[in-house]
Amino acid sequence: MININKQAISSFVDFIKRSKNIAIFTHTNPDGDAIGSALALVSMFKQLNIETNVIIPNYVPENLRWLPNFETIHEGIPKIEVEKILQSTDIVICVDFNQASRVEKYTQILNGCDKPLILIDHHTNPQLKAEVVFSYIEVSSTCELIYHIFKHIPIVKANVDFATCIYVGIVTDTGVFKYSSNYISTFQTVIDLINLGIDKDTITQNIYNTLSENSLRLLGYSINERMVVLDDLYTAYIYLSSEDLKKFNYQPGDTENFVNYPLSIKYIYFTALFQERESDIKISFRSVGSFEVNKFAEKYFNGGGHKNASGGKSYKSLDDTINEFKELAKKHAKEIINSKK
Missing domain, CATH: 3.90.1640.10 (inorganic pyrophosphatase (n-terminal core))
Structure with missing residues (x-):
């Protein structure tokens, strides 16, 4: 205790x-x-x-x-x-x-x-x-x-x-x-x-185990159509536009745990989920090992949280936010790649 x-x-x-x-x-x-x-x-x-x-x-x-x-x-x-x-x-x-x-x-x-x-x-x-x-x-x-x-x-x-x-x-x-x-x-x-x-x-x-049909279909769409794997950076991300969310009648909580799925890929140590909202981009981060996503979120994306699970937000467009994320993943590539050693 x-x-x-x-x-x-x-x-x-x-x-x-x-x-x-x-x-x-x-x-x-x-x-x-x-x-x-x-x-x-x-x-x-x-x-x-x-x-x-x-x-x-x-x-x-x-x-x-x-x-x-x-x-x-x-x-x-x-x-x-x-x-x-x-x-x-x-x-x-x-x-x-x-x-x-x-x-x-x-x-x-x-x-x-x-x-x-x-x-x-x-x-x-x-x-x-x-x-x-x-x-x-x-x-x-x-x-x-x-x-x-x-x-x-x-x-x-x-x-x-x-x-x-x-x-x-x-x-x-x-x-x-x-x-x-x-x-x-x-x-x-x-x-x-x-x-x-x-x-x-x-x-x-x-x-x-209480997902709606729309939530499950959104999950399938997210993985099949909106997941990007950056093999050389041991990183992956999912992005969902406001139109994507509207298409599947998004309700609060429907994307819970989506950010975790790319971590099931071998040699993926860092993941992100980007969701476009009316006033900002909601971001969720996950990692395994020593890479601290709470510090990453706090430094770059107005957020924070736990060492391996955190969140943030961006006031840029969805495309600009994703591009910024990719550049930052390159900047921290050594930390990400070595995070499980």
């Missing part, structure tokens, strides 16, 4: 005990770790009869909408409604992000919030100012961090709803234990969650 700062725990408990209403923010385009973290907290606060509102800047993917306490989530609501929620809120908790810009259209609201902030996150370089900070990178996910935090908080008790949400964050942020999971504590946590009664197989089925 990781060593959680005792003073931070004590301060967090004090804030919880004084609270009747809590607001939880996750980042834009929330993944399983963001949603799992928020709803795991909700399950704990329910035991204390604390009203909790989870605020998300846009929408939750279909494969996560079955989670317990999902009804507490507000998706993409107008800023005025967020401000109204915060008026009656005692504390604000930010999970799975550490920069206010990650909530995009709510950034100004979060920066101007006069309520105590609690930060719970496992990414590098926290920049969000908060009264209580839990920032640890030695865990698989924010969900795992939350599990360790609440092992030190006896006023609530872990239950199967809490455990289910925690497992969702762990299994999604590790790509079903393919990366960011080389910690003994991660697997000990999973054992604990199974002992609490989670149905591990059903959870995994709900997350990964």
Whole structure:
């Protein structure tokens, strides 16, 4: 078990005990770790009869909408409604992000919030100012961090709803234990969650085997028509234009895990997925070995994340973004090629 700062725990408990209403923010385009973290907290606060509102800047993917306490989530609501929620809120908790810009259209609201902030996150370089900070990178996910935090908080008790949400964050942020999971504590946590009664197989089925027909057809199209392999750079990428996405009636979450497929090719160590949106290009990066895509994303593409799994965005055209990516892959070719040695 990781060593959680005792003073931070004590301060967090004090804030919880004084609270009747809590607001939880996750980042834009929330993944399983963001949603799992928020709803795991909700399950704990329910035991204390604390009203909790989870605020998300846009929408939750279909494969996560079955989670317990999902009804507490507000998706993409107008800023005025967020401000109204915060008026009656005692504390604000930010999970799975550490920069206010990650909530995009709510950034100004979060920066101007006069309520105590609690930060719970496992990414590098926290920049969000908060009264209580839990920032640890030695865990698989924010969900795992939350599990360790609440092992030190006896006023609530872990239950199967809490455990289910925690497992969702762990299994999604590790790509079903393919990366960011080389910690003994991660697997000990999973054992604990199974002992609490989670149905591990059903959870995994709900997350990964509930694709729509359109999503599956989009995957086939992406690999067959939109995947480019740069053999000499041990790199591959997939690109999807706005027209491509429209053709397959794209819904949030439909391209989840697409970026991972090129990594199944022998001698491909670095992959990217480019998706054209109305205002920018959304980018996902994956790698194996020592090549750190979080630093790559942060330096070149307004992003960040984990060593082997990160994201970013570009405000250039799709073609210009891809050309920039290819030039950067050439620049870092030696690091990429040697990343598994």
